[in-house]
Amino acid sequence: MSDPVDQALDLSFVVTAMLGGAYGPVDPARIAVAGHSDGGTDVALLALDPSVADHRIRAYLSLSGQIPRGCPDRSTR
Numbered sequence: 001m002s003d004p005v006d007q008a009l010d011l012s013f014v015v016t017a018m019l020g021g022a023y024g025p026v027d028p029a030r031i032a033v034a035g036h037s038d039g040g041t042d043v044a045l046l047a048l049d050p051s052v053a054d055h056r057i058r059a060y061l062s063l064s065g066q067i068p069r070g071c072p073d074r075s076t077r
Contacts, residue, residue: 040065
């Protein structure tokens with residue numbers, strides 16, 4: 001079963017691990033996330049929902065994802 005909120009938070013955990021040096025040096029000003037299908041939905045959630053947003057991420061690529069139900073409407077901003 002898919003849980004977009006937990007999966008989005010998992011992506012933030014990976015960013016934290018990468019910045020902590022687990023995978024070598026990472027430039028904190030150049031962090032991007034990408035996802036396809038359910039992963040694209042997770043990325044959309046990170047980009048659009050302030051309750052799970054990770055401000056360390058600078059770019060988002062959502063391929064064939066859905067805007068999760070309950071995300072704030074950003075079309076007027």
